Amino acid sequence: MNLTMLGTGNALVTECYNTCFVLEENGKYFMVDGGGGNAILQQLKCAGLNWMDIKEIFVTHKHIDHLMGIIWMVRLICQFxxxxxxxxxxxxxAHDEVIALIRDMAGKLLSEKEASFLDHRFHLVTVSDGEERKINGRKVIFFDINSSKAKQFGFCMELDDGKKLTCCGDEPYNSGAEKYARHSKWLLHEAFCLFSQADIFKPYEKHHSTVKDACELAENLDVENLLLYHTEDQNIHNRKELYMNEGEKYYSGNLFIPDDLETLKL
Known part of the structure; x- marks a missing residue:
């Protein structure tokens, strides 16, 4: 399985794209979030991915930097x-609030003939906390991350040999998700900035965490591989080095700080 980061930044970045990614296995694709606009199409193209091959999509929550790229996917899929x-x-x-929002926007923004494909060939599937689905042959459990802002879901995907990949969305891990996150082979977690720059970027005021926080968490949860995303972009050119240097002080596993369009083999 390959993971391609289409974007790695937070909501207000301009030097990279908003956080979203695609999991690919045996020519089947699972896209998670869409970033903030039609640049999702450019990111897919630059990653060598055909948007028409994306048949399975998960939207974590309704924030603009995660949802609006999905609206473009809805438009194109219905149009084609x-x-x-x-x-x-x-x-x-997605959870009920996001599905209702997508349905409402599609009904208002698409033509009647385009929107008629919703729930016919293009299925908007409401998932609940703890619900299990089979996606591209893999068991996926969706869970409420207990966000302090907008209602948000993450997911836990079953990998080979009983291993798992857990995505915690774009807010700090909540202990309610421990059964999904603990002992993960891969943990995908936000890290708004360096702890050493917390006074500059003020992550805690935005309900986000730092590299140090995320790495201490992964160490305590016995995570094998930690991938950090949803970051600031003022350090974009040396972000890998800076984040690695801080993170390795608190985490003994394998730490990954991907750039936009970078692909990792899981």
Whole structure:
């Protein structure tokens, strides 16, 4: 399985794209969030991915920097279904508030014929806390991260040999997700900035964490591989080095600070 980061930044970045990614295995794709606009199409193209191959999509929450790229995917999928150029079916998974919002926006922004494909070939699937689904042959459990802001879900995907990949969304880990995050082979977690620069970026005021916080968490949860995203972009050119130097002081596992369009083999 490969993980391609389409974007790695927080909501207000301009030097990279907002955080979203694609998991690929055996030619099947699972996209998580869409960033803040139609630049999602450029990111997919630059990553060598055809948007028409993306049949499975998960949206963590309704914030603009995660949702608006999805609206472009909805538009294109419905438009190409209408013209007969899109093969097969597609699914978007999200909690009830996000599904209701996508449905409402699609009804208002798309033509009647385009919107008619929703719930016909393009399925908007509401998932609940703890619900299990089979996506591209893998068991995926969706869970409420107990966000302090907008309602948000993460997911835990079963890998080979009983291992798991856990995505905690874009807010700090909550102890309610321990059964999903503990002993993960891969933990995907936000890190707004360096702890040494917390006075500059003020992550705690935004309900975010630092590299130090995320690394201490992963160490305590016995995580094998930690991937950090949803960062500031003022250190973008030397972000890897800076974040690695701080993180390795608190985490003994494998630490990854990907750039936009970087692909990791899981």
């Amino acid at each position: 279904m209408k013209s007969g150029k899109y093969e097969g079916e597609a699914h978007i998974y």
